[in-house]
Amino acid sequence: MKPGIFLAIAMVALSLLSLFVGVIPIVPSDLLHDAAAWELMRDSRLPRTLAVVIAGGALAVCGALLQSMVRNHFVEPMTTGTGQGAALGILVTTWFLPDASLLLKLSVAAATALIASAGVLLIVQRLPPRQPLLIPLVGLIYGGVLGAGVTFIAYQADLLQYIDVWMNGEFSGVLRGRYELLWGAALVAALTYVTADQFAILGLGRSASINLGLNYRQVMAMGLLAISVVTALVVVTAGAIPFLGLVVPNIVARYAGDNLRRTLPMIAGGGAALVLASDSSGRLLRHSFEVPAGTVMGILGAAVFLWLLYRPKSYAL
Amino acid sequence: MRSNPLFLLGLGLAACMVLYMTVGVSGGWSFVLPFRAGKLAGLLLVAVAISTATVLFQTVSGNRILTPSIMGFDALYGLILTALVFFLGAQTAVRLPPVALFALNTTGLMAGAVLLFGTLIAQTRTDLLRMILTGIIFATLFRALTLFWQRMIDPNEFQIIQVASYARFNRIETDLLPLAALLSFAALAVVWRKRRQWDVLALGHDAATNLGLRVRQQTILALLLVAALVSVSTALVGPVAFLGLLVVSLARLCDGSETHARLLPIAALISAITLIGGQLVMEHALSLSTPLSVVVDLLGGLLFFFLLLKGRSR
DSSP: OOHHHHHHHHHHHHHHHHHHOSSSOOOTTHHHHOHHHHHHIIIIIHHHHHHHHHHHHHHHHHHHHHHHHHTOTTOOGGGTTHHHHHHHHHHHHHHHOTTOOHHHHHHHHHHHHHHHHHHHHHHHHTSOTTOTTHHHHHHHHHHHHHHHHHHHHHHHHTOHHHHHHHHSOOOTTOOTTSSTTHHHHHHHHHHHHHTHHHHHHHTTOHHHHHHTTOOHHHHHHHHHHHHHHHHHHHHHHTOOOTTHHHHHHHHHHHHHOSOHHHHHHHHHHHHHHHHHHHHHHHHHHTTTSOOOHHHHHHHHHHHHHHHHHHSOOOTTO | OOOOHHHHHHHHHHHHHHHHHHTTOOSOHHHHHHHHHHHHHHHHHHHHHHHHHHHHHHHHHTOSSOOTTTTTHHHHHHHHHHHHHHHHOHHHHHHSOHHHHHHHHHHHHHHHHHHHHHHHHTTTTTOHHHHHHHHHHHHHHHHHHHHHHHHHSOHHHHHHHHHHHOOOSTTOOGGGHHHHHHHHHHHHHHHHHTHHHHHHHTTOHHHHHHTTOOHHHHHHHHHHHHHHHHHHHHHHHOOOSSHHHHHHHHHHHHOOOOOHHHHHHHHHHHHHHHHHHHHHIIIIISTTSSOHHHHHHHHHHHHHHHHHHHHHHO
16 A cells, blocks of 8 residues: 555544544534534534644654754754744743733744754754764754753743643643644645755755755745744644654655655654544543643654664665 | 862862851751751762762763763653552552662662663764664653653552652752662772772773773673662652763863772762752752752753764864
8 A cells, every 4th residue: 555545544544533532432423413512522622633633744844844954864843942942932921921912922932943943953064964863962952951941941930830731742721712823833834845845955965955056045944934933833732742753754754755745745644643643542541531642752752763773774864 | 289189179078068057057056957967968978979870881881971861860760660659559659668669769770770771881882872862862761651651640649659759959858868878888889999990991892801801790780880879869869960971071170080099089079069069059049949950950961062062073
């Protein structure tokens, strides 16, 4: 079976599962005659499933973009500073302007995320290209230092509980009227598809892309902006989901290569399917309580990362 | 006469300790002195345990920027504790005396450390970056698994364990002090006795083998000692990611000598001054607004970053 078709089937099946799994049991026939079931579906289950699909798809796409931009398969925005930058922005806004509107918080978060990811890009570009593992390492530590800074400020401002909310992706709070911002992330991710070819060329390196007539700086800036906006949106609405942007593009690249125009839809679908699976299993594993999707992803993602790191050497390092 | 860093550092530490015991006391010496002495002893123990574990781990892995915390030792401690609560049941775990829980946890960490890191250590010499990356991912994995498991335990029951098992610098777990002191004294004695063998081990696998050292055996012993020392410090004050790196790097700057006979005491003194002096400043000047561990982590993280980039650019 073609991987694309397989992914589509998996996504539909997992979405259905996500719609009908939860504390209150619903079966599809209830929707026809039970008004309460319909209301539950409209106000909670459907928004939640959509939020999961959008967050998963958009984050996976961002991972692929960043990997192409820094020419390394082991990085992703959530753990290399962008996610921490976004959390820093929300934290500072919450501290100084407690009644700021969500849109203002979001804008500040996107701005700080942008600064943080520009910082990591500047550092990474100065690293020797012959050391492929140095880049993710520096990225992870950069993210860790920023994270420690966030914790430090949160202590000062007595906002430590909020940090958990932003740094640990969870969809249980998603209801109708509280996730719609995420459509912005979907829009940005869809827009990047229009320029997928240019991002694929970025992956060939700076001189090759300039030789091919690409406006290198402009495409880089566009990529940074897209990554920061999507990351900030996801952190604000659901919280950080680690490793997603790392695992999905790598697995897709193994089967379908690096031609982003061909693989971006698969990456988005794969990301959505993976977060759907983590979120639904988080709801099922300890029924009536929930395990956050971010935690499930943390375990899955770390395991897959280790596998990627130790598998027999192949073309995709 | 050239000034001896050991002497100066010893003076500094003594000053810090006297200040820690006496600053801001308002009456009631009979209460204050024993209360502060307990905390002071805990801080000293943690300082020496962390610095020694770091020096030893750097010797074994043949690298200056690795520490047990970076490789996920204290995350593994948290995971083992959660697993214990999960398998024993919170009720049983709470009824166990904290000392027994600590002993079980330490044994688990020692076994885990040898199993996980024993095989990895051999890799450092061939592929250091992959090794560090593995450690960081291990740490993330352990933390995620701990969180996951904590969710699987009944929230109310877990609360009991969390209160009982997670300590901070401000509130050192003094119940465990005697056992922790015993364990770390034993470990430190072994480390000190074998200080010349660590010097040989630091020369690298081939040279050490040539010189007649049983490298594999010594490596496993060192990992066991590191695990014991890490579990002492984690049980007493919780995880501090970058303290070890910070103080051992400072110690190496302070004294050019690479022998363990000098490095171990200097690192221990610097570590103790950092912890006790830092805690003094936090408690009195900054009125406890931020835990010391957060500040140390921030500074240490920046240092790690700097060392990594500097080491590469050469």
